[in-house]
Amino acid sequence: MKGYRLLTGAVVGVLATASLIAGAQAAEYPTKxxxxxxxxxxxxxxxxxxxxxxxxxxxxxxxxxxxxxxxxxxxxxxxxxxxxxxxxxxxxxxxxxxxxxxxxxxxxxxxxxxxxxxxxxxxEPSAITVKADAPWKTIEEFLADAKANPGKVRIGNSGTGAIWHLAAEALQNKTGLTFNHIPFDGANPAVTSLLGGHIEAVSVSPAEVSSQVAGGQLRMLAVMADERSKAFPDVPTLKEKGIDLSVAxxxxxxxxxxxxxxxxxxxxxxxxxxxxxxxxxxxxxxxxxxxxxxxxxxxxxxxxxxxxxxxxxxxxxxxxx
Amino acid sequence: MHELGMLMNGVATLAANPMALLLSLVGVALGIVIGALPGLTATMGVAILLPFTFGMDPVSGLLMISGVFFGGVYGGSVTAILLKIPGTPAAAATAMDGFELTKKGMAGVALGTATLSSFLGGMASILVLIFLAPVLAGFALEFSASESFALAVFGLSIIASISGKSVVKGLIAGFLGLLIATVGMDPMGGFPRFTGGYTELFNVPFIPVMIGLFAAAEAFKSMEDPKVRLGMAAALGRIIPPWATYKSLLGVVSRSSILGIVIGIIPGAGSDIAAYVAYNEARRFSKTPENYGKGELGGVAACEAGANGCTGGALLTMLTLGIPGDAVTAVMLGALTLQGLQPGPLLFKEHGDLVFTLFAGMIFCYVGMLVLGLGSLRFMGRILQMPKSVLTPVILALCVVGTYAINNSLFDIGIMLAAGVAGYFMQKWDFPASPVVLALIMGPMAEANFRRALSLSGGSYDFLYTRPITAVLLTVAILTMLLPLVKRWRADRAGASGGAAAGPLEASK
Missing domain, CATH: 3.40.190.150 (Bordetella uptake gene, domain 1)
Known part of the structure; x- marks a missing residue:
């Protein structure tokens, strides 16, 4: 593979020069x-x-x-x-x-x-997912609880500065609430931690929790998208709930x-x-x-x-x- | 026994599918080769093979991938023992005693022991997976950040027992590893530390360092004296260890297998940690702990049984919860999903037949690994008869190619070579390399999880003693750290008063 690349590298050099003169290379792209x-x-x-x-x-x-x-x-x-x-x-x-x-x-x-x-x-949109035995049945209840206990609700994400962290931060910013953001090394460990009851929610995509939601261990409260997810048509969007936010x-x-x-x-x-x-x-x-x-x-x-x-x-x- | 019936059905289904059997053997063989090459790990093998399995039926595809996984974990031991090139991080632990045995002319028995122990550890883990999966599924969830932190601290405490001749030098090497482990992306803050502006340094370049410290350093060292063949004895000797010898290892193997299974179940902990922990416990319970590090079969057996014990444990968490515990099972999770099987709580209910067919196939994979392993060892052992003038450049070339393959990055090759030079001088001055590797594995795990645990508890340190698993692991860690020091101090005092001067310079030649 490496040798091949060196070889083609040389060929590219010649081709590139040739194309400058002829200007015809683009018409034939790709030649390799x-x-x-x-x-x-x-x-x-x-x-x-x-x-x-x-x-x-x-x-x-x-x-x-x-x-x-x-x-x-x-x-x-x-x-x-x-x-x-x-x-x-x-x-x-x-x-x-x-x-x-x-x-x-x-x-x-x-x-x-x-x-x-x-x-x-x-x-893939962000979604707020909680444990199936959690007290919150809807996103409103969840947000109301977060409002009553600022900084107490722990939301797991896939790493500081990664997309799901920013999704949770954006939700916090839009609603004026304060969450406790817990970064994990990727989405999977965050979901594991949620299953074990060590955090209250995750902000990862529906795909990353789909098997546990299907298995009845987790409950998805809302997706941060313009439209409902095809795989989870019963889960409302934040927009429907009056929060104009979609993060994907x-x-x-x-x-x-x-x-x-x-x-x-x-x-x-x-x-x-x-x-x-x-x-x-x-x-x-x-x-x-x-x-x-x-x-x-x-x-x-x-x-x-x-x-x-x-x-x-x-x-x-x-x-x- | 409901499971036994299901398993028998699985065996019957599998027997009617010779293609699946053949592909799983191909998988095992590929896995052994991939595992033996430095830089190419089981993870990479599984990932590369994944697209090829799309067109296969689920059983064949998944068994081929399992074969690569199992073979990859075992394959690392072959080159670790023969050449001190650990193909995988777990094999770095095997190399400690394995290569010493090769130097003594006992390469054959070391390889045979490694193969048998890998097989036994792996089989035990698959049996646990089959019969105890639902019972143990919840255990993984008990592990939160504080428990992972405690496990990492326990891992670090092993440094003292793998230090070899000088504990102080081992601790220095371990500390050096911890320092290197601080380079990279801050695990909680998400900003780069000590990277000097190189994006390549955002992730701790762990495998290049390991390849450099072990394989490249050994190659540099062998250049000093080009005429001699590598190792003193080119002869392989007998391969299958005599029953009397292996019988004495069975305790070690069963203990290590259990440790491996438990560590495999824990999310985020894999065969590398299991190999070191198993080694440490084997040494702790040994009647002759002083032989560890100088070529003790028990060390090889423990590492291999532990590492392969992880395979079933990791699969257990992935299949029952739908959560991959490590990088290999993460890719396997993708493979299962692509085959239309959603791992997780519903898998056993909805696809019970298929799951048990897979289990039957996994047992077949391990049996295949034993046969292929034992059968190929004599051939692999020929490596020792290669003249050094040929072997050394080949090893160095493998180091370079293997390092490049990890991330397709030339930068990593630079790191590997730098680590090789450092490793050469560490060998000269008797600093052990294993503590560096261990610190690189455990350091980031300890740091990230300690800070995550603090975040989870809202800044309170109570988790250090209020959570039972954490408290137990931390206590064991402290004991592990202190006991060897106390013992050594006592022995030194006894030695000094007895006037028996132990030769501190036990020259390698």
């Missing part, structure tokens, strides 16, 4: 396999979405996509690599909501404007900013077709993930909106640098 950088470990949710997507593009691109995991720094290492890649379309990336989070914390060299969005593939994580394909327009066009077309493949949608459904395709411009607008929202929130929290 495309690398898909995933900023998280193999086997995780982001990785599985990426692999399903790479598989689905086979029919719609003349060349294969290969997934390469570049982990570390809560996604910062991989996202930096995507940002810094040669803008020729042969290194595309699986962008995640962290693009709009990490820059504000001063831990990333990139900002949301360093990427050109291609297609959003998946999005998302995953989608991005490329470096300066990628030429024809390449972006090709990728957008292929991504749309791949996202609409029944096999891809089926794969997501099997993983309890929500299909949320959005084309480049729409995806870009959502990214900008999130970026402004989180910048504002993190400045209020004193986390922004």
């Amino acid at each position: 396999p495309v690398e898909l950088i995933v900023p998280y470990a193999a086997g995780g949710g982001t990785d599985l979405v990426a692999r399903a997507y790479a598989d689905a593009t086979k029919k719609h691109l003349p060349q294969a996509m290969g997934v390469v995991n570049k982990t570390g720094g809560g996604g910062a290492v991989g996202l930096t690599e995507i940002m810094a890649a040669r803008a020729d379309g042969y290194k595309v990336g699986m962008g995640t909501v962290e693009i709009t989070l990490l820059p504000h914390m001063g831990v990333a060299r990139f900002s949301v404007d360093d990427f050109t969005p291609i297609a959003r593939l998946n999005a 994580t998302w995953r989608g394909i991005v490329v470096p900013k300066k990628t030429p327009a024809p390449v972006v066009e090709t990728l957008r077309k292929a991504s749309k077709a791949a996202a609409e493949e029944p096999a891809f949608r089926e794969q997501l459904a099997k993983m309890n993930l929500t299909w949320a395709y959005a084309d480049g411009p729409e995806f870009g607008a959502a990214m900008q909106k999130d970026n402004a929202f989180f910048k504002d929130l993190m400045t209020k929290l004193g986390m922004a640098k």
